[in-house]
Each structure stands twice: as C-alpha cells, then as structure tokens.
Amino acid sequence: MAGRQLLALLRRDLLLETRRLQTVLSMVIFAVVAMVVVRYGWSGASTGSPGGSGSLGGPGAVGDAGPGGGTVPAAMLWVIFVFAAMLGLSRTFAHEREDECLDGLLLCPVDRVLVFCAKAITNLALLLVMQVVAIPVFGLFFLEGSAVRLLACTPVVLLADIGLASVGTLVATMVLHARSRDLVLPVVLVPLLVPVVIAATSATAAIVDRGAPLADVLGRLGFLAAYDVVFLVLAWGTYDLLMKD
Amino acid sequence: MTGRSVERTPERAWIAVEGLSRRFGRREVLRGVALELPQGAFLLLLGANGAGKTTLLRILATLLLPSSGRAEVAGHDIRTEPAAVRRAVGYVGHAALLYRDLTAAENLRFYADMYGLPDPAARAAEMLDRVELRRRSHDAAGELSRGMRQRLAIARALLHDPSVLLLDEPYGGLDDRAAGVLDGILEEHAGRTTVVLVTHEPSRPMRWATAVREVRDGRLHPLDVCAPGTGSR
Numbered sequence: 001m002a003g004r005q006l007l008a009l010l011r012r013d014l015l016l017e018t019r020r021l022q023t024v025l026s027m028v029i030f031a032v033v034a035m036v037v038v039r040y041g042w043s044g045a046s047t048g049s050p051g052g053s054g055s056l057g058g059p060g061a062v063g064d065a066g067p068g069g070g071t072v073p074a075a076m077l078w079v080i081f082v083f084a085a086m087l088g089l090s091r092t093f094a095h096e097r098e099d100e101c102l103d104g105l106l107l108c109p110v111d112r113v114l115v116f117c118a119k120a121i122t123n124l125a126l127l128l129v130m131q132v133v134a135i136p137v138f139g140l141f142f143l144e145g146s147a148v149r150l151l152a153c154t155p156v157v158l159l160a161d162i163g164l165a166s167v168g169t170l171v172a173t174m175v176l177h178a179r180s181r182d183l184v185l186p187v188v189l190v191p192l193l194v195p196v197v198i199a200a201t202s203a204t205a206a207i208v209d210r211g212a213p214l215a216d217v218l219g220r221l222g223f224l225a226a227y228d229v230v231f232l233v234l235a236w237g238t239y240d241l242l243m244k245d
Numbered sequence: 246m247t248g249r250s251v252e253r254t255p256e257r258a259w260i261a262v263e264g265l266s267r268r269f270g271r272r273e274v275l276r277g278v279a280l281e282l283p284q285g286a287f288l289l290l291l292g293a294n295g296a297g298k299t300t301l302l303r304i305l306a307t308l309l310l311p312s313s314g315r316a317e318v319a320g321h322d323i324r325t326e327p328a329a330v331r332r333a334v335g336y337v338g339h340a341a342l343l344y345r346d347l348t349a350a351e352n353l354r355f356y357a358d359m360y361g362l363p364d365p366a367a368r369a370a371e372m373l374d375r376v377e378l379r380r381r382s383h384d385a386a387g388e389l390s391r392g393m394r395q396r397l398a399i400a401r402a403l404l405h406d407p408s409v410l411l412l413d414e415p416y417g418g419l420d421d422r423a424a425g426v427l428d429g430i431l432e433e434h435a436g437r438t439t440v441v442l443v444t445h446e447p448s449r450p451m452r453w454a455t456a457v458r459e460v461r462d463g464r465l466h467p468l469d470v471c472a473p474g475t476g477s478r
Contacts, residue, residue, distance in 0.1 A: 001361040008358035012344070012351075019346040019385075095344055099386075103308055104342030104401070108359035109331040244310060 005110050009118030016095045017122070023091050024129050031084040031134035038076050039141040073142040074204035078197045081131065082164070082190070088126045089168035090185055092119055093176055102176075112240040116169060120235070124165040131157060143208060152207045156217075159224035160200035166231045167192050173242045199223045257320060259284040259439045260305065260409065265314035266463075267300050274300045276463035277314065284408075287440045287453045291468065292460035298443045299339070301460065302411045305441065306336040319408050319439075332360070335407035337415045341398040345387030349378055349397050352386050353404060360405040372400035377426055391418040399427060410434060412442045416449060424449065 017023060096102035105115065135157070139150045171189045175181040203220035206212035258281040265278040274297040282288055292298050303309040305318055307327040316323045319333035343352045350369050357365035373379045376396040378389075386394060395418045402410065416424055428449070434440060435453035442450050447457065458465040 004361065005359055008355055012347070012355050015351065016344060016346050095346070098345055100338065100340035100342055101344055103336075103338060103340070104356065105359075106308055107306060107331055107334070107336050107342070108356065109328040109361075110359050 002111060002114060005108075006114050006118055009110075009114060010121060013095075013118060013122040017126070023088050023094075024126050027084045027087050027126060027130040028133050030087060031080050031130055032137055034080045034083070035076075035134065035137050035141055038080070042073075042142070070205040070208040071201065073138070074208065075197075075201045077135075077138050077142075077204065078160070078201045080134070081127070081160075082193055082197055084130055084134070085123075085127055085164045085168060086186055086189070088123055088130075089164075089172050089189065090182055092123060092169055092172035106243065112243045113236055115243065116173070116235050116239045119172075120165045120169040123169055124161055127161045127165060128157075131161070149208050153204050155221055156200055156203040156207065156224070159221060159228060160196050162228045163196040163224060163231065164193065166228060166235060167196075170231065170235050170239075170242075173239070195227060196224065199227070258282060258317070259286070259319060260441070261317040262301075262305075263315050265301075265304065265316055266312050267297070267304060267309065268312045273312075273463055275304075275311070278463070278465055280458070280465055282439055282441070282456070284439055285436045286455045287435055287450075288442070289447050289450060289454045289457045290441060290443045290460060290465075291445070291447060291457065296460040297463055298460045299413055302336070302413050302441060302443060303338075305409075306334050306411050307331055308336075332405065333407055334409045334411060335402035335405070336411045336413075337395075337398050337402045338413050339417075341386070341394040342401065343386040343394060343397055346385055348383050348385055349373060349389065350382040352397065353400060356401050357404050362405060368404060372404055375403070375426075375430070376400045377423075392420055392423045395419055396423055396426060399430065403430065408438060410438050410440045410442075412440065414443055414445065416444065416446060 093102065096105060135150055135153075139148075143150065168189060171185060171192065175184045175188065178184050199220045203217050203224070206217045206220070260280065260282040262278055262280040265275055266273060267275040274295075278301060280288075290298050290301070300309065304311050304323065305316060307323050307330050310324070318330045321329040321333065323330050344355070347355065350366075350373065353369035353372055354365045357368050362368050370379070370382070373382050376399055378393060378396055378400070381389060381393060386397060389397065395415070399415060402412075415427060419427060431440070431442075431450060431453055440453070444450060447454075451457075457468040459468050460466075
C-alpha cells in the first residue's frame with residue numbers, strides 16, 4: 001500500500017504543478033535572468049566597461065581562464081541554483097495550505113515519511129527541470145566551445161540536488177506553521193545548504209577546469225553523498241514528529 | 246481497507262474520552278472532558294463559538310494532540326494508534342480539505358488511493374453519485390460553489406466507509422436540496438455508524454440524536470432535549 005500511496009502523492013503533485021506551472025516557470029525564469037545579468041557583468045569586468053565586448057562566450061569564458069578559473073562561474077551557478085530552488089521550496093506546501101488540504105492529508109492513514117518522500121521527489125524534479133534549461137544557458141554564456149564538459153557534472157548536479165531537495169523539504173515542513181515562514185525558510189535553509197554549495201562549486205569547477213585531479217572530484221562527490229545520507233536519515237527519523245501539531 | 250474492517254467489540258465504548266484537556270498557550274479550551282459513546286450512537290454537540298467543539302472533534306480525528314487525558318476511537322488510542330483511528334474516522338471540517346486545482350473526481354480518487362481502497366476510480370464515481378455531483382466530476386474543485394464543495398467534502402469523508410463520522414457543521418453552505426442529500430446520508434448511517442455532529446442548528450439532525458451535549462467552560466454538559474439513557478453517558 002505504501003508504494004501506491006507514494007505514487008498517488010506524486011501524481012497529485014505533478015497534476016497540481018502542471019495545472020498552473022507557476023513554480024517551475026518562476027524557477028526557470030529566475031535562473032536564466034540571473035545568468036544573463038551575471039554574464040553582462042562578467043563581460044564588463046573582463047573588458048573594463050559595462051557590457052564589455054558583449055559577445056557571449058567572449059573574453060572571460062571559463063575555458064580561457066586557465067586552471068582555477070572555473071571557480072567563480074561555478075560558484076555563481078550554484079548560488080543561482082540555490083535561490084531558484086528557494087522559490088520552489090517555499091511553495092512545497094502551497095497547495096496543502098489552500099482549503100486546509102494539509103488536514104485532509106494528515107487524516108489519511110499514510111506514513112508521514114511517504115509525504116516527505118513525495119515532496120522531496122517533487123522538489124527534486126522541479127530542480128532538474130529548471131537545470132535542464134539553466135545549465136545549457138550557463139554553458140553557452142561561460143564555457144565557450146567546451147560546454148560539453150558540463151555533461152560530466154551530472155553526478156555533481158544529481159547529488160547536490162538530492163541534498164537541496166531533502167534539506168529544503170525538511171526545513172519547509174519545520175516552518176510550515178510559522179507565521180513568517182517565507183522569511184524564516186531562507187534564514188534557516190541557506191546556512192544548512194552552505195556545505196552543499198561549497199562542495200558542488202568546487203566539484204563543478206574541478207570538472208570544467210582542464211586537468212583537475214580525479215581524486216578531488218571524487219572527494220567532493222563523496223562529501224555530497226554523505227550529506228544526502230545524513231539528511232535523508234534525519235528526515236526518516238523526525239518527519240512524523242515534524243508533522244504533528 | 247475501510248473503517249469497517251476494524252473489528253468491533255459491542256461491549257466497549259466506540260468513542261471513549263477521559264480527562265481530556267487541551268491548552269492553546271495559556272488558554273485552556275477543554276478541561277477534563279469525559280465522554281462515552283457506544284457503537285451506532287449519534288451525538289449532537291452544541292455550544293457557543295470558541296467553546297471547544299471543533300477542538301474536541303480535531304482531537305478525536307487525530308489532527309490535534311490533547312494536552313492531557315486519553316481518548317479512544319473505534320477501540321484505538323489516538324496517541325499510540327493514530328493510523329488505526331484515521332482508518333476508522335471520516336471527518337468533515339470547516340474547510341473542504343480539497344485541492345482546488347484538481348477535479349472533483351481527481352480529489353476523491355487521490356483520497357481513495359490514500360486509504361488504499363481496491364478500486365479508487367469506481368469508489369470515487371460511486372460517491373460522486375451519492376452526493377449528486379456526477380455531472381460536475383470533471384470540474385476543478387475550486388470552480389464548484391461552496392455548497393457543492395461541502396457535498397464533495399462529505400463524499401471524501403465517506404469514501405472509506407468509516408465507522409465513526411465526525412462532522413463539524415456539515416450543513417454549512419448547503420441549500421435545501423443539498424441538505425436533503427446530507428439528510429439521506431445521515432439517515433443511512435444513523436444507528437450503524439457512530440456520529441458526532443457539531444451544529445448551531447440542531448433542529449435538522451435532532452431526529453437521529455441519541456445524545457446531546459453542550460460544550461461550556463471546557464466541559465461537556467448534558468442537555469435534556471432527547472430521551473436520556475439512549476446509550477451515552
């Protein structure tokens with residue numbers, strides 16, 4: 001029965017998201033617009049005038065920066081992802097708050113951990129959809145001629161996204177009944193995500209920089225995997241308590 | 246799996262509450278509430294706004310935890326066996342508890358899946374028929390009138406054939422025809438399902454009542470408006 005309940009929860013979230021497309025669209029638009037703005041500033045910085053050469057992938061592209069030059073764009077990428085994720089995470093229980101649907105869910109004989117799983121998977125899916133659009137844009141803007149290297153970042157993106165989605169869902173549940181939840185969510189969530197952002201940034205930079213040692217990348221991936229495991233176990237152990245009044 | 250699948254023990258109270266209290270901050274809404282209802286009893290719960298009627302219902306439905314005291318519903322403790330209580334309870338609250346962007350049928354189908362019913366789509370269609378909403382089954386719940394949403398909420402509460410019905414002002418927003426539909430449903434359930442109905446207008450459901458209580462000063466007080474000794478204390 002648990003599998004069927006999980007599928008029903010996921011189907012419901014998918015239906016609700018596709019009916020309005022509010023969350024995923026706002027995430028995609030934010031990520032792309034932020035990259036355009038950063039790219040504009042990046043060109044200006046590299047040519048000494050705002051707008052600079054104006055050519056995408058021109059001077060300042062990561063590929064031109066030499067070893068270590070990928071860290072700043074990678075950091076920007078992950079900061080943008082975190083803020084885009086925040087838009088989705090803040091709406092984790094938006095549908096449940098309408099018409100007190102959360103009560104309807106709590107009345108069902110469903111394991112609360114399944115509710116966490118469904119919400120975390122939905123948040124993960126939203127992140128991935130946003131990144132499917134945003135990562136090629138990043139490649140186009142910052143990795144001229146070597147955007148294909150971003151494909152190698154797939155494990156980093158997946159592991160970091162699992163961390164973002166699981167911690168984000170956990171914190172969204174913690175602040176569910178808070179009056180100023182929209183304010184509290186980022187204040188609580190961002191510090192918890194700092195380790196993910198640092199690890200994902202350094203792993204992404206190591207991959208897009210030519211010649212980074214494989215051990216470095218694997219070390220970061222191991223850290224991200226451990227982070228995911230810790231917070232998934234934490235959610236499993238505490239979620240029932242968090243959902244109580 | 247439905248609420249009826251819970252094994253019944255006729256000699257035990259189907260709803261048993263003892264010393265139940267609930268605080269919200271410094272305000273004590275319920276103070277040592279005691280109640281016993283046998284299987285099939287129909288309790289009307291009256292009281293002024295803010296008296297604690299909804300709080301009592303929400304505790305029985307496992308939506309709130311009591312500050313102290315104990316409560317059993319369908320033979321299951323609300324603290325230690327909440328999932329079993331939820332299987333046995335159908336609840337209609339002030340809000341419809343329906344997803345506005347899902348259709349009427351999708352809402353019922355979702356809840357039927359949550360209760361693990363064998364044929365969710367068929368059960369959803371059956372309940373839509375029962376509350377006379379079949380023709381609006383493909384309309385989003387948010388597009389339905391308040392009365393229709395209330396009927397849909399009643400259908401949701403009855404989906405899993407619960408052995409306990411907790412109804413918080415279920416006639417709210419219903420026109421005469423829709424109230425008649427609810428009358429028919431309560432008529433079917435009276436005597437076989439344990440019902441606790443909160444209302445400010447007791448005249449309509451009074452015909453099925455086996456007990457009437459007023460919530461006042463955080464306690465239940467018997468009201469002498471129906472024959473005493475009809476299975477409640």
